[in-house]
Amino acid sequence: MLTNxxxxxxxxxxxxxxxxxTGLVMxxxxxxxxxxNLQVFxxxxxTPETTKLNEYALLLKKEPVLLWGARxxxxxxxxxxxxxxxTLTQHNRDARPQHYEVRHSYASxxxxxxxxxxxxxxxxxxxxxxxxTTGTVHADYFTPHDVYQNMIRSFQDPTIVGVYVAxxxxxxxxxxxxxxxxxxxxxxxxxxHIFWIKKAGILFALIICGGFISIPVCIYFGMVS
Numbered sequence: 001m002l003t004n005x006x007x008x009x010x011x012x013x014x015x016x017x018x019x020x021x022t023g024l025v026m027x028x029x030x031x032x033x034x035x036x037n038l039q040v041f042x043x044x045x046x047t048p049e050t051t052k053l054n055e056y057a058l059l060l061k062k063e064p065v066l067l068w069g070a071r072x073x074x075x076x077x078x079x080x081x082x083x084x085x086x087t088l089t090q091h092n093r094d095a096r097p098q099h100y101e102v103r104h105s106y107a108s109x110x111x112x113x114x115x116x117x118x119x120x121x122x123x124x125x126x127x128x129x130x131x132x133t134t135g136t137v138h139a140d141y142f143t144p145h146d147v148y149q150n151m152i153r154s155f156q157d158p159t160i161v162g163v164y165v166a167x168x169x170x171x172x173x174x175x176x177x178x179x180x181x182x183x184x185x186x187x188x189x190x191x192x193h194i195f196w197i198k199k200a201g202i203l204f205a206l207i208i209c210g211g212f213i214s215i216p217v218c219i220y221f222g223m224v225s
C-alpha cells in the first residue's frame with residue numbers, strides 16, 4: 001500500500017512538473033510572438049518587402065525546416081500540456097470520490113476552466129496556423145509573403161476579430177491561473193508570496209493578452225492601415 005501511494009505521489013509530481021515546464025515553454029513563445037506581431041504598428045513600407053512585419057516574417061521563413069520544426073514542437077507541447085492537465089484533474093477527482101455538499105469549489109471550477117480553456121486555445125492555435133500561415137481558411141484575405149496585408153484585410157472582418165478577441169480572453173484566464181500554478185508547483189506556497197504572484201500573474205496576463213487584442217481591434221477601427 002505504501003509503495004502504491006509513493007508511486008502515485010511520484011507520478012503526480014512528475015505530471016505537475018510536465019505541466020509547469022510545457023507552460024513555461026508556451027509562455028516564452030507568447031512573449032516572442034507578441035513582440036514580433038506588434039511590428040504591425042510600424043505601418044506599411046514602400047513595398048511589402050520593406051514592411052517591418054513582413055521583414056520579421058521573412059526572417060523566420062529563411063530556415064523552413066527549423067521553422068516548421070519549432071511549430072510542430074509547440075503544437076506537441078500544447079497537446080502534452082492539455083493531456084497532462086486532464087489526467088491530473090482526473091487523478092484529483094478519483095482521489096476524492098466522496099461528493100461534498102459544496103461540489104463546485106473554486107479549485108474544481110478553476111481546474112475545469114483550465115481544461116476547457118486549454119482545449120479552446122489548442123483549437124485556436126490550429127485555426128491561427130490555417131489562417132495566417134497556410135491560408136487554408138479565409139483564403140480571400142490571404143496573400144503569400146505579405147503578412148501585413150493579410151492582417152489588415154482579415155481584421156476588417158468583425159467575425160474574425162471576434163474570434164481572436166475571444167481566444168485572448170480564454171488565454172487571459174489560462175495565463176493567470178497557470179502562472180500561479182507554476183509557482184505553486186515550484187514550492188512557493190507562502191500566502192505572502194502567493195498574494196504577489198497572483199498580482200504579477202494578472203499583470204502579465206493583461207500585458208500579453210492586451211497586446212494581442214490591440215492588433216485586431218486597432219486594425220478594425222482604422223488605427224492601422
